[in-house]
Amino acid sequence: MENKHQIGLIGLAVMGENLALNIAGKGYSVAVYNRTPDKTRQFVAKAPGLALAGKFSLAELVSSLEKPRRILLMVKAGQAVDELIEALTPLLEQDDILIDGGNSYYQDTRRRAGVLSAAGIRYLGLGVSGGEDGALNGPSLMPGGSREAYDELAPLLTAIAAQIADKPCCSYVGPDGAGHYVKMIHNGIEYGDMQLIAEAYHVMQQVLKIPPAEQSSIFSAWNQSHLKSYLIEITADILQRQDSQTKLPMVDVILDSAGQKGTGKWTIHSALELGIPVPTITAAVYARFLSTFKTERLTAAQTLTGPSLIHDQDVSDLINSVRDALYASKICSYAQGFALLKAASANYRWNLKFGDIALLWRGGCIIRAQFLDKIHAAFTHNPHLTNLMLYPYFSSELARAQQGWRKVVGVCKQLGVAIPAFSASLDYYDSYRQNTLPANLLQAQRDYFGAHTYERIDIPGFFHSDWTNLPKLIK
Template sequence: MKDIGLIGLAVMGQNLALNIARKKYSVSVFNRTPDRTQEFMKNKVKDEEIAAYYDIKSFVESLKKPRKIILMVKAGKPVDEMIQELLPYLDKGDLIIDGGNSYFKDTSRRINELKERGILYLGMGVSGGEAGALHGPSLMPGGSYDAYEMVKEILLKIAAQTEAGPCCTYVGNDSAGHFVKMVHNGIEYAIMQAIAEVYDVLRKVLKLSPEEIGEIFEKWNNGVLNSFLMEISYKIMKYKDKETGKYLVDLILDEAEQKGTGKWTSQTSLDLGIPTPSLNLAVEARTLSFFKEARVELSKKVTKTYPSIKVDKEKVINDLENALLFSVFVSFSQGLWLISEASKAFNYNIDLSEVLRIWKGGCIIRAKILDFLRDIIKENKENVNLLNSEKALSFLMDKIDSIKYITNLTKDFYLPTLVLNSSLDYFLSMIEENLPANLIQAQRDFFGAHTYRRIDKEGIFHTEWEAN
């Protein structure tokens, strides 16, 4: 009898199965298409204790009770279909773990539906891509603590290991795990877009080659900006296409696709009333990129007049580094605020410091700055957006002239910088005592009698702004 089962043998599923088996657990695997299972067993499995099954019944019966089954299938309808296939063979007390990028509301629904049948369910965010799945991902399980206890030992062993411990923790109740993974992806969108905007300045304003940009990114990665996304960015810059000998990044079409988690983050932030403009505009930037034909046509119709002054190369590079640091900090600020509000709204009971800890290794958004963010939260756990800290304000104000300079420079060169701009505007909004929303509220009262409050006395007011 095997310790755990895994369904779904795309690359992530294969690598996770191998990871579990190499930690000395026995694994049963199943995939809807038998050919993929056979290929996996033939080409990937060597000495690992992994057994393949070609029907659900024998797969389930191969597992020790209470059974523990990880689903690594596409989010949405395929998850529900697989659960329905499993149910006839499961007993009360068995556990299903969804390791895909499921929408958190779907996870909540499944937890409640399965609870009625006595089946336990964990929604588990998995970050780290293919390499993380094989060598140690960041794992974000959420659901009942009893369900987590059943697989805690396995999860802690297969997770990435850092000096702060395994990159896995019980995230919280209900769909907390998938919610945190969703916001993780929203932050990921924002940081990727910010790096891309910085890259655009380096190539279009400073006219640097991919190799030169790669050298700058590598230098930054050796400093405060050290992160997985910075590391892969400098490697991408230096990679040459084997067929043409050209830098491959220059040959890739500028259309960035998305799978939906970034959009879900934006939608949820609007639903909960938490400002996440950098995360939202990273989604919009990907959407804009997809209108390639329209962009090409419009670019031919506009004459752009570029500044004649010569820019200071070293200043621009230094300010770009600071601007990127500013934007990365703000992206985390917005994401953590959203997680904190959701924790209250949905009774997740999430520990933000623990979330940052498990993002330190095996994770797409792992970064050196996470330690700094954890220090800020440790000072005050109620500081959910990180800004109510002298450390945070000093860090951002030290870089504000840089990001102001860069965002102004990009306008002179007609370059869109949606995330850099929104990060700055978010911070400026948060530190501004008097925003112009008083005029908006007056306008709302004028055309819709929506009322307003005053700064000089208590109460709710409405004005007849013009005589009938």
């Protein structure tokens, strides 16, 4: 009798291939399927020493698996996942497990979990971060959905995950769409991190005229400090690379038009729905949008005027200020992301463990950073912390960094150098710490034109005024 395989994997694009190799490399037998048979044959042939078996129909894949069957879907998010689930469902039995390891929208995952649960099939939405290298050598995994299914899969998932201090970057997140939601927030914070680093580079390039190779050394030095992270590390590496054709710095031959796959937009949509301000992440997403208007920007550069790019700043002092602006803004970006996680946890009754989520991101993923230990400490000390900026370590760091942060924003505004995420972060910090904001005038305006009512500072309740008949102040 043929031995049954321990898990099936569908979808052999780069992430699917590397996860299959990772799983098989940890001693599990894996049946793989791709809709293109040649792709399946070629993949299995490349790894003859591993327990990988190619299957050439969904029925063949399903019948080759141990029961309860465990199938990891690594296909493009959206309609492809729904079509695959529809095709698989008649082939599956009670208690089989489907795992969606793609970047699915969390509301789709919630819907699919409900439908499959009614059919007796257990479903996991598995956030996977780390790119190609992480998938092969140890990603950060964010599993959400059936707790029972996770408990059965935990030995496999924790074995293939990144390991930091002998602990896997994988633990159960919460029910239905929680895993994919946490991955979405990871990506939203990633947008913010990347834009902030790009703005630090931009300030040093535009204001201080520091060439990429010298910037590489600066970022390398920063990576030995509290800013230590994967994104700082790769930025330093990128900035020292040379284009083999032109001999110019590689970064200088890359068109300044950035792409995106949608998770940043999803983060903003969720923030709007839940009423949570995420200005740093929003600025980062809009910065990518604006970058794609290259033709219009070239025209505008010839038409719209700005100030002269002449500065009298001490170079060393401004570099240190950029470092401080980057760290302070990073704190704000993470504060926004975790505030959104907190609101979603309450709204969807997920009971997210925020300190544990920070630990999931310490290795394998794109935003892995030394900084995450501080976030874990913050939520360990106070699981009900309303905003990371209020934790003593972060509030003291913001106080320490704000002079340089304000200097960078002020200098760039005077010189006409766009730094949308630095600016949005500082405005978030200043707005959050204010006793009084001008929303009182907004409420007066809303009541004036739309009778929307307002609250008073001295009497409880909601009020409406006949503004045209209110007495005027005596001049």
